[in-house]
Amino acid sequence: MSAQAAERMACLSRSPAFRSLSLPSFLQRNWHIKSSLRPSLRLGAYRRPALQWMGTESLQKRLFSGGFHILHHRMLSAAASQAVTSPPSPQTSTEANPEVVKQLGFEKVQEQFLDEYKSTAILYRHKKTGAELMSVTNEDENKVFGIVFRTPPKDSTGIPHILEHSVLCGSRKYPLKEPFVELLKGSLHTFLNAFTYPDRTCYPVASTNTKDFYNLVDVYLDAVFFPKCVNDKQIFQQEGWHHELNEISEEITLKGVVFNEMKGVYSQPDNLLGRVSQQALFPDNTYGVDSGGDPAVIPKLTFEEFQEFHRKFYHPSNARIWFYGDDDPNERLRLISAYLDEFEENEAARESEVKVQNLFTEPRTVTETYAAGETGDLKKKHILCVNWVLADTPLDMETELAIGFLDHLMLGTPAAPLRKALLESGFGEAIVGGGVDDDLLQPQFSLGLKNVSEENVLKVEELIMAKLKELVDVGFTSEAVEASMNTIEFSLRENNTGSFPRGLSLMLRAMGNWLYGRDPFEPLRFAKPLEQLKDRIAAEGPKAVFAPLITKFLLENPHKVTVLLQPDTDKGTVIENEEKELLKKLKESMTKEDLAELVRATEELRLKQETPDPPEALATVPCLSLDDIPKEPIRVPMDIGDIKGTTVLRHDLFTNDVLYADLAFDMSYIDAELLPLIPLFCQSVMEMGTKDMDFVQLNQLIGRKTGGISIYPSTTSKRGKKEPCSNIIVRGKAMASQIQDLFELMRILLQDVQFTDQQRFKQFVSQSKARMENALRGRGHSIAAARMDAKMNIAGWVSEQMGGLSYFDFLQNLERQVDNDWSSVSASLEKIRLSFLCSQGALVNLTAESKLITKAEAYAASLLDALPSMRIGNTSKWNSCLDLCNEGLAVPTQVNYVGKAFNIYDTGYELNGHAYVISKYISNTWLWDRVRVSGGAYGGFCDFDSHSGVFSYLSYRDPNLLETLEIYDKTPEFLRGLELDQDSLSKAIIGTIGDVDAYQLPDAKGYTSMIRYQLGITEEERKQRREEIMSTKLKDFKEFADVLEAASKSKSVAVVVASEDDIVAANKRSPGLFELKKIL
Known part of the structure; x- marks a missing residue:
C-alpha cells in the first residue's frame, strides 16, 4: 500500500499538514477544526487559513511518519494529469445580471x-x-x-x-x-x-x-x-x-x-x-x-x-x-x-x-492527565503548553498581519529564535502549540514542549517568557526579517494550495471575518497591508514594529493559561471501566421487556443499515453520464533531453514566473542498514550548517533567495520488478530572478553541509521519536498499512524502515548511540551522501514556461558539474521483507485500527483498469456500510497498489477488531452477490475517473510526470488503463471476487493497532491469531 493511500484516512487533528509540498499561508495547522464528515488526506492541507506561514523547514516534518513520499498509483498509471474539464459556462460578465439579481430577490x-x-x-x-x-x-x-x-x-x-x-x-x-x-x-x-x-x-x-x-x-x-x-x-x-x-x-x-x-x-x-x-x-x-x-x-x-x-x-x-x-x-x-x-x-x-470572552485579570494554571503507556520513563512524558488570548476586540488588518509576521519570525523555521531556544534547551523532545491562531473570534497564541521531564516542567514556561523578553530587548536580525518577508510574500503570491481547491482556501480566510460580522473582503486583500508593513519596517526598524507587539500581547497580557498534561498509566483502563460500569448498571436497571426491546431496536437499526436503497431513491441523485467523460487522458507536456549526460525532463506550463525544480538521485546504492537514517539525513541536510555558515544563516539564506527547498526519500514498487524505484529527491522553487540562487543553494545543501553538530542531531532524533509516538496513537492505520506492506514487498520494507514501526524501534537505539558513539553516526550520515550524490543516473525535472526552463538549464548544468560524475561502490542488495506473521501492536488507545493485506499478483492476476473501479466500489459500499455504518468505525477502506499488487483493507477509529476482519473476508461473497444496473456501474466508473483525473496545479503535474517517467509508465499504457476503466462490466466484479479470495487464502497478513486488552481478548476468541507487541 502506498503511503498516500494509507494516509487517506487521516482526520483533522492537531498535527502538521503532513504531505504538502507548498508554502501557502493556510497550510499551517488549524487547531480548531474539530471534525470532518469523512476522514480525508486532503483535509490535512488547509490547517491555518489566515496568518501563519510555513518556512523553509525540512519537508520531513510534513511527511507520513517522518518517512517517505509516494504518489498514488492510480494517478500515476491511469490518470490524466488534471481534473476532467467541461466547457466553461456562458459568461458575459463577472457579475450576475442586475435584472436577474432583482428578480431572484x-x-x-x-x-x-x-x-x-x-x-x-x-x-x-x-x-x-x-x-x-x-x-x-x-x-x-x-x-x-x-x-x-x-x-x-x-x-x-x-x-x-x-x-x-x-x-x-x-x-x-x-x-x-x-x-x-x-x-x-x-x-x-x-x-x-x-x-x-x-x-x-x-x-x-x-x-x-x-x-x-x-x-x-x-x-x-x-x-x-x-x-x-x-x-x-x-x-x-x-x-x-x-x-x-x-x-x-x-x-x-x-x-x-x-x-x-x-x-x-x-x-x-x-x-x-x-x-x-x-x-x-x-x-x-x-x-x-x-x-x-x-x-x-x-x-x-x-x-x-x-x-x-x-x-x-x-x-x-x-x-x-x-x-x-x-x-x-x-x-x-x-x-x-x-x-x-x-x-x-x-x-x-x-x-x-x-459571545466575547472577557480578558482575565491574572494568569491561570490547569493540570490534567492523559492515558500513557507503560513503556519508557514516565517522568519524562509531561506536556506543557503556555496559551494566551490576545485581544477581546477586533484587531486592524495591519496589526493582524504584523502579528502573523512576528509569529513566523519567532517560530516559522528551524532557525526561528523561539523555536530554536525551546528545542535546544533539552527540556523536551518536540514543540506543541501552533503559535498564532486567528481563526476564531479572538486570536490566540500557544506554545510549549512535549516529553518534558518532571524537573523541567516549570523551566519550560520560564524559558518561553525569558526568550520573549530577550526578543523585545534585542530584536531580530535584518537577515531573519528579510527571509521571513520573502517567504511570506512568495507564499501569498504563488497561492499554491496543492490538491486543495484555491477557492476553498479563500473561503476559509474570508470566514474568519465574515462569520463575526466583519469585512469578508479584508482577509483576501494582502497586497496593500503587506506593502505598508514592509514600508514601516524599513522606516522604523523591525524592533520598533515587533517589540511592542510581544510586550502587549504576550509579556504583559494577563489572559494566560499554562496547561500541564501529566502521564497516567491507569487512565485508559479507568475510562474503559467507567463506561463498562455505567452500561452494567444500565442493564441491571432494565426489565426483561426493556432488554428485549433493546435487542429488537439493535436488530432493526442493523437491518436498516444493511438494506440497500430502492432503485427509485438512487435515481433521485443527479449524476453525469459516461458521455460527459473525456475518453483520452490529458497529457502533461514533456520534453526529454540531457544536460551533459544527465537526463532532464522539461514541462512547459504556465507557472506565473515561478520555476519548480526537482532533482532525483538513485538511493539504491545506500546500504540497507543505513536506510533508517535517511529521514534524519534529510533533516540534517536542511537544518545543519556548513564550514562557512551555521544552520541559522543557511536557513535564512534559503528564505531570502528562494520559495523553499526540501529533500526527502521516495520509494515505490515498480511493476514486474523485484527492486523498488527509490530516490532521494530535492525539490525547490524560485522566482525567475532567483533561479541561480536556487541551484547554488541546492548545491550547498547537498555538498557543503557538515554532519558535526551532535546535540542538534540528537534533537532531530527526539523530534522524530515524538512524531512517531503521535502517529502510533492517532494514525494507527498508517502504521498497520506500512507494516503489512513491509511483509509483502521490498519497496514496502524500505519505506517501513524509514517511517514505520521499524523506524521507531531504530530511533530508540539511536538515541543511545548518538550519546555513546557520535563519530560512527556522523560517519554513517556522510556515507549516505557519498552513496547517492552523483550526476551519473540523476534526473533533473523542470516545470515552468519554456524561457524559464532554458534559463534554469544553465544553472542546473553548473550544479551537476560540481557533483561527482561517478559513484563509489555497487548497488546494495535490498532483499528483505518482514516475517509474514499477524501482529497486534499494543498502544494506549480507546479505538482500533484493523488491517489485512495480500498480493493479488501472486495468483497470476494481470493488471486491468477494472481493478481501480472495483476497489473504489468496495470502499464506498461494502466497507462503508459494514465497517462504518453498521460497525460504528469512523472509516473503513481498501486499496489496490497496482505497482506491487498488494491489496489492503484498513479501518480507522474502529470499536471492533475480529468483526472487522470477518467483514474483510466476506468481500468476495459481497462481489459475487452484486446486481448492478447500468446507472450504478456508470457511477462507479465516473467516480474512479474522478480519482485518476485528480486536479493538479502545474508543479504537481510536472512532479507526477517525472514519477511516471521513472516507473516506465507510458502514454499508451495510461490510455489503455483508461479504456479498461471505462469498459468495466459486472462480470469483472464477480471475477475479481475469485482473485481476492484466492490471494487471501494463499498468503495474507493482518496487522492491528489497538489496546493490549483488545488484542488479548481477540487472541482468546481466536487463539494465537496475533503476535502481541507492546509498543507504547
Whole structure:
C-alpha cells in the first residue's frame, strides 16, 4: 500500500499538514477544526487559513511518519494529469445580471476586484431571509461552493458534529440513506466533505465539471435545509450514539460513528492538550466546550435537543454562502434562490452570535492527565503548553498581519529564535502549540514542549517568557526579517494550495471575518497591508514594529493559561471501566421487556443499515453520464533531453514566473542498514550548517533567495520488478530572478553541509521519536498499512524502515548511540551522501514556461558539474521483507485500527483498469456500510497498489477488531452477490475517473510526470488503463471476487493497532491469531 493511500484516512487533528509540498499561508495547522464528515488526506492541507506561514523547514516534518513520499498509483498509471474539464459556462460578465439579481430577490451589497487573485468578488444579500452570498468569479476551472452556519454549542455532547454527519444521510429531494456516498461513488468532485469548528459548521464541494458542480451544490443545499435526520431517530443513533445489545445474555455496548471518532481523538495527548487549552482560555463562551464531543458526554445528548439545534441554526438567516470559479454568476443565484425562498428571516443570526470572552485579570494554571503507556520513563512524558488570548476586540488588518509576521519570525523555521531556544534547551523532545491562531473570534497564541521531564516542567514556561523578553530587548536580525518577508510574500503570491481547491482556501480566510460580522473582503486583500508593513519596517526598524507587539500581547497580557498534561498509566483502563460500569448498571436497571426491546431496536437499526436503497431513491441523485467523460487522458507536456549526460525532463506550463525544480538521485546504492537514517539525513541536510555558515544563516539564506527547498526519500514498487524505484529527491522553487540562487543553494545543501553538530542531531532524533509516538496513537492505520506492506514487498520494507514501526524501534537505539558513539553516526550520515550524490543516473525535472526552463538549464548544468560524475561502490542488495506473521501492536488507545493485506499478483492476476473501479466500489459500499455504518468505525477502506499488487483493507477509529476482519473476508461473497444496473456501474466508473483525473496545479503535474517517467509508465499504457476503466462490466466484479479470495487464502497478513486488552481478548476468541507487541 502506498503511503498516500494509507494516509487517506487521516482526520483533522492537531498535527502538521503532513504531505504538502507548498508554502501557502493556510497550510499551517488549524487547531480548531474539530471534525470532518469523512476522514480525508486532503483535509490535512488547509490547517491555518489566515496568518501563519510555513518556512523553509525540512519537508520531513510534513511527511507520513517522518518517512517517505509516494504518489498514488492510480494517478500515476491511469490518470490524466488534471481534473476532467467541461466547457466553461456562458459568461458575459463577472457579475450576475442586475435584472436577474432583482428578480431572484437579492441585492448587491458590495463589489471589489481582488487583484491578488485576478478575481471579482460581489457580496449579495437575500432580502427575504437575510442570507449573505459571496460570488467570486475568475478563470479558475476548479469551482467551489460552500455554505457555512454559525453553530455554537452549549455543552460537549458533540451536537454540531453529529449534525454535520447526519444531514448528509438523506434529504427531502434525495431520500436515500446516504446521498453523500452516492456522490463519492459517482462524481468528479475535487473536494467533497464537511467539517465542524467550535462555532461553525462548513459544507464545501468543488469540481472542475460545471454540470457535476451544480449537482453537488444541489445535493448539499437540500441536505442542510431539509435533512431526513430531524425526523429519523435512527440516523441520529447511527451517526451519534446508541446502546447496542445483540442478545439478552450479552453486555450492552455503546456505538456510533461520532462516538468512536471522538474516542480516537481523546486517545491522542496532542488532541487532548488542544481541547484542554481552548476550554481553559474560554471558560465563559462557547469555546469552553467541545463542539466535536467528549465521549463521556456524548451519550447525554437527546434526539429532541438534536432536532432543536437544527431548527435553530440551519436557517438561511444564519448562513454564509460562497461561490468561486469560472461558472455563470446568474446560475449561482438561481440555484440558491430556489432554496432560500422557502424561508422567512428569523432570529437565528442573533441567537448564534458568539459571545466575547472577557480578558482575565491574572494568569491561570490547569493540570490534567492523559492515558500513557507503560513503556519508557514516565517522568519524562509531561506536556506543557503556555496559551494566551490576545485581544477581546477586533484587531486592524495591519496589526493582524504584523502579528502573523512576528509569529513566523519567532517560530516559522528551524532557525526561528523561539523555536530554536525551546528545542535546544533539552527540556523536551518536540514543540506543541501552533503559535498564532486567528481563526476564531479572538486570536490566540500557544506554545510549549512535549516529553518534558518532571524537573523541567516549570523551566519550560520560564524559558518561553525569558526568550520573549530577550526578543523585545534585542530584536531580530535584518537577515531573519528579510527571509521571513520573502517567504511570506512568495507564499501569498504563488497561492499554491496543492490538491486543495484555491477557492476553498479563500473561503476559509474570508470566514474568519465574515462569520463575526466583519469585512469578508479584508482577509483576501494582502497586497496593500503587506506593502505598508514592509514600508514601516524599513522606516522604523523591525524592533520598533515587533517589540511592542510581544510586550502587549504576550509579556504583559494577563489572559494566560499554562496547561500541564501529566502521564497516567491507569487512565485508559479507568475510562474503559467507567463506561463498562455505567452500561452494567444500565442493564441491571432494565426489565426483561426493556432488554428485549433493546435487542429488537439493535436488530432493526442493523437491518436498516444493511438494506440497500430502492432503485427509485438512487435515481433521485443527479449524476453525469459516461458521455460527459473525456475518453483520452490529458497529457502533461514533456520534453526529454540531457544536460551533459544527465537526463532532464522539461514541462512547459504556465507557472506565473515561478520555476519548480526537482532533482532525483538513485538511493539504491545506500546500504540497507543505513536506510533508517535517511529521514534524519534529510533533516540534517536542511537544518545543519556548513564550514562557512551555521544552520541559522543557511536557513535564512534559503528564505531570502528562494520559495523553499526540501529533500526527502521516495520509494515505490515498480511493476514486474523485484527492486523498488527509490530516490532521494530535492525539490525547490524560485522566482525567475532567483533561479541561480536556487541551484547554488541546492548545491550547498547537498555538498557543503557538515554532519558535526551532535546535540542538534540528537534533537532531530527526539523530534522524530515524538512524531512517531503521535502517529502510533492517532494514525494507527498508517502504521498497520506500512507494516503489512513491509511483509509483502521490498519497496514496502524500505519505506517501513524509514517511517514505520521499524523506524521507531531504530530511533530508540539511536538515541543511545548518538550519546555513546557520535563519530560512527556522523560517519554513517556522510556515507549516505557519498552513496547517492552523483550526476551519473540523476534526473533533473523542470516545470515552468519554456524561457524559464532554458534559463534554469544553465544553472542546473553548473550544479551537476560540481557533483561527482561517478559513484563509489555497487548497488546494495535490498532483499528483505518482514516475517509474514499477524501482529497486534499494543498502544494506549480507546479505538482500533484493523488491517489485512495480500498480493493479488501472486495468483497470476494481470493488471486491468477494472481493478481501480472495483476497489473504489468496495470502499464506498461494502466497507462503508459494514465497517462504518453498521460497525460504528469512523472509516473503513481498501486499496489496490497496482505497482506491487498488494491489496489492503484498513479501518480507522474502529470499536471492533475480529468483526472487522470477518467483514474483510466476506468481500468476495459481497462481489459475487452484486446486481448492478447500468446507472450504478456508470457511477462507479465516473467516480474512479474522478480519482485518476485528480486536479493538479502545474508543479504537481510536472512532479507526477517525472514519477511516471521513472516507473516506465507510458502514454499508451495510461490510455489503455483508461479504456479498461471505462469498459468495466459486472462480470469483472464477480471475477475479481475469485482473485481476492484466492490471494487471501494463499498468503495474507493482518496487522492491528489497538489496546493490549483488545488484542488479548481477540487472541482468546481466536487463539494465537496475533503476535502481541507492546509498543507504547
